[in-house]
Amino acid sequence: MRRGMLIALVLAGCIFLVGSAADETIDVVNNQGWTVSDTGWAMLGDPNELPGIEVRLNEFPFADMLGAETRELQLGSGAFDVLMGTEAWMPVLAPFMTPITDFVEADPTVDLQEFKDSFFPLVLEQHSTDGIMTSTPIMGGVQIGYYLKDLFEDPAEQAAFKAEYGYDLPTPNENGVLHFSNEGQFLEVAQFFTRDTDGDGAIDLWGYVCPGQWGQGGCMFEDRLFRAGFYPWALLNEEYKCPWGSEYPENWGVVESIARFAQDLIWKYKVTPPEIVQYAYTDAILVYLSGKAAMSASWYHDFWGQVNSDEVIADIGETGTFSLDFHNRAPRAGTFAGFWGWGIASDTDSPQAAYEFVKWWSSEDTQRRMIEKAFLEGGGIYVPPNINAAAWAAGMGYIPPASYESTLDDLYTLPMIPELPELRNAHRGLHEQLLLNEITPIEFRQRSGETIEQIMTDAGYYD
Amino acid sequence: MLRNRKFYFFVLPAVLVIAVLIGFPVVKLFWLSGMRYDLMKGVIEPIGWANFQRILGDTEFLHAILRTLLYVVVVVTANFVLGLTMAVVADRPFKGNRLFQLILMFPMLLIPTAAGVLWRFMYNPTIGPLNSLLKALSLPQVAWLSSSSLAVWSIMLVDIWAWTPYMFLVLYAGLKALPQEPLEAARIDGAGSFKVLRYVTLPMLRPVVFVAVSLKFIDTFRVFAYPWVLTEGGPGGSSHVMSTYIYLNAFRNLKYGLSSAMAVVAMLISLTFSSIFLYFAFTRGRGETA
Numbered sequence: 001m002r003r004g005m006l007i008a009l010v011l012a013g014c015i016f017l018v019g020s021a022a023d024e025t026i027d028v029v030n031n032q033g034w035t036v037s038d039t040g041w042a043m044l045g046d047p048n049e050l051p052g053i054e055v056r057l058n059e060f061p062f063a064d065m066l067g068a069e070t071r072e073l074q075l076g077s078g079a080f081d082v083l084m085g086t087e088a089w090m091p092v093l094a095p096f097m098t099p100i101t102d103f104v105e106a107d108p109t110v111d112l113q114e115f116k117d118s119f120f121p122l123v124l125e126q127h128s129t130d131g132i133m134t135s136t137p138i139m140g141g142v143q144i145g146y147y148l149k150d151l152f153e154d155p156a157e158q159a160a161f162k163a164e165y166g167y168d169l170p171t172p173n174e175n176g177v178l179h180f181s182n183e184g185q186f187l188e189v190a191q192f193f194t195r196d197t198d199g200d201g202a203i204d205l206w207g208y209v210c211p212g213q214w215g216q217g218g219c220m221f222e223d224r225l226f227r228a229g230f231y232p233w234a235l236l237n238e239e240y241k242c243p244w245g246s247e248y249p250e251n252w253g254v255v256e257s258i259a260r261f262a263q264d265l266i267w268k269y270k271v272t273p274p275e276i277v278q279y280a281y282t283d284a285i286l287v288y289l290s291g292k293a294a295m296s297a298s299w300y301h302d303f304w305g306q307v308n309s310d311e312v313i314a315d316i317g318e319t320g321t322f323s324l325d326f327h328n329r330a331p332r333a334g335t336f337a338g339f340w341g342w343g344i345a346s347d348t349d350s351p352q353a354a355y356e357f358v359k360w361w362s363s364e365d366t367q368r369r370m371i372e373k374a375f376l377e378g379g380g381i382y383v384p385p386n387i388n389a390a391a392w393a394a395g396m397g398y399i400p401p402a403s404y405e406s407t408l409d410d411l412y413t414l415p416m417i418p419e420l421p422e423l424r425n426a427h428r429g430l431h432e433q434l435l436l437n438e439i440t441p442i443e444f445r446q447r448s449g450e451t452i453e454q455i456m457t458d459a460g461y462y463d
Numbered sequence: 464m465l466r467n468r469k470f471y472f473f474v475l476p477a478v479l480v481i482a483v484l485i486g487f488p489v490v491k492l493f494w495l496s497g498m499r500y501d502l503m504k505g506v507i508e509p510i511g512w513a514n515f516q517r518i519l520g521d522t523e524f525l526h527a528i529l530r531t532l533l534y535v536v537v538v539v540t541a542n543f544v545l546g547l548t549m550a551v552v553a554d555r556p557f558k559g560n561r562l563f564q565l566i567l568m569f570p571m572l573l574i575p576t577a578a579g580v581l582w583r584f585m586y587n588p589t590i591g592p593l594n595s596l597l598k599a600l601s602l603p604q605v606a607w608l609s610s611s612s613l614a615v616w617s618i619m620l621v622d623i624w625a626w627t628p629y630m631f632l633v634l635y636a637g638l639k640a641l642p643q644e645p646l647e648a649a650r651i652d653g654a655g656s657f658k659v660l661r662y663v664t665l666p667m668l669r670p671v672v673f674v675a676v677s678l679k680f681i682d683t684f685r686v687f688a689y690p691w692v693l694t695e696g697g698p699g700g701s702s703h704v705m706s707t708y709i710y711l712n713a714f715r716n717l718k719y720g721l722s723s724a725m726a727v728v729a730m731l732i733s734l735t736f737s738s739i740f741l742y743f744a745f746t747r748g749r750g751e752t753a
Contacts, residue, residue, distance in 0.1 A: 063715055278697070
């Protein structure tokens, strides 16, 4: 009897101790398979990083994330404590989040103004609603290009280029970023490097490869719209109308020109393979990493650690970066920037733990360590939204020079309205048909403009 | 039996499970199909037949339906012909027969998503092994997934590669279970291998064939993983089947009401064709064994 009571007391004591020591668990949404966040999760394996808090990942493919989050929030299920999203989703998610500033104001260890000033201004704006900072940016970037640096710097190649075109092959600036003066120069360089290296009649080295499939193919088009000065939101103007819709014939030529350039890369100049229509950016980078593309472009900050690894350098040599600003054609040209962030769900049961997690991840110290670890281990890279961390990372070579330099330019984003997914899909399928040479640039302009106008009309923005 | 109340008692749990797991979602699907459901704005409002009217004018969805029917016919036919051929070959004793059967099983062991990723690399025109092989044989390069006329056929090839082993397994088991006396009698009477197969083996195998083909027929209507992983319905929507087009509208365009209406239409089409097929399959099958 006494032995039994003793055992029961010991067991009760153990249960009490375990219960007391148990971490507080928070459910955090994550983009499934996204290498840029992997380093952070690996760091959280060390219990000293975020003591007393256990992070449980709720992973979704990118295409499903917004729907999954919105469903749970609309149902009020409390399934997620920390929400994840691109800046374009934040207006949809913001009504369901407690503004981060509420937590920062209550935190005696953080000054609110210093906290806000630590971010790039446009990035701060992307994560604010009606002037209130609702979510916290954590990672992002712009679309940039990679080029085979050893090829470009080969004296024989440089001499041959000069002999053919009469001017020097472009070289990087003091920041290590290559700039083409215009689309014509870019095309000449792409043509120069497009070649059949083994004499079998097939092209073995393409001048330029980029994604053409659906989402990331569409991003290339959207970036060119921003660079054409379609302000503020590329797909919509300030009146929420399509800038190349029926009311704006003065813009038709610009959009047709953008469409024609994408189509001509494949079918007229033949510097880009036709199969890019099936390429996501993971496919395009594979072609670059196999040494079959002299230049390639997309959201390539992700792969900076990989292209600087010993194995890749041994295979294809050093990689340089170039800016896509050769597409700029208007005074108000800007870069399409995407900065992901986290927000704290207003129905969370663990608001303080959720805040501690977001605060840890977005701190300058953590950002520096995360970027360094990712670069040195070949992990996914991004541009830190923290100004000091980004400048430091650029100085150390941990982020692509073109990514950092572009982040200092005018950054733009898409309209943050609920109709955005449908607006983007309006041109994506047509863009694929354009790359397939199945529709003309005029048809592309016409049909995409009509579809966008119809979407906004159906949504009740105007009659 | 019907007068025995215990009968109802024993079937009640199964009926309840079916009602909850199948009946409820189907009823909800029909309900959603008559709604405008905007998840972003939290708006759910009845709109009657408007979603169905919109579908009637959606040529892309109509093309997806026709493409699905083509996909089912081609894939199931190929699965059967190749599976039967392999089963007949494996039914003969030869050295390495077991290894042959083991190798045949490999494609079926891969989960569809993994198979799709593998074949996406295989089909890569620049660095994939298929075009590299064609190049080595001095044959023209093929735009497997980047040609709007070829993409859906490339996807069908993957499905055929993945599921022929299933057809082989079922038909091989059927062959093994056949009585040998009719076959021996036919051979004694002087019938060659092909005539034995055509006039003795296949008629006896018919019930098994109908079961295998029926199951594959119904299952292929639901195909999603291969087209989605390989092309996401592209390029330019040229390889959309019903399931991928519905997925696009539900989870990319976030049009839950419209996509529910599409799902209702897809379900009715599948049910109609499957019912017709099963009717002929089982009346024919019963006739043969009677």
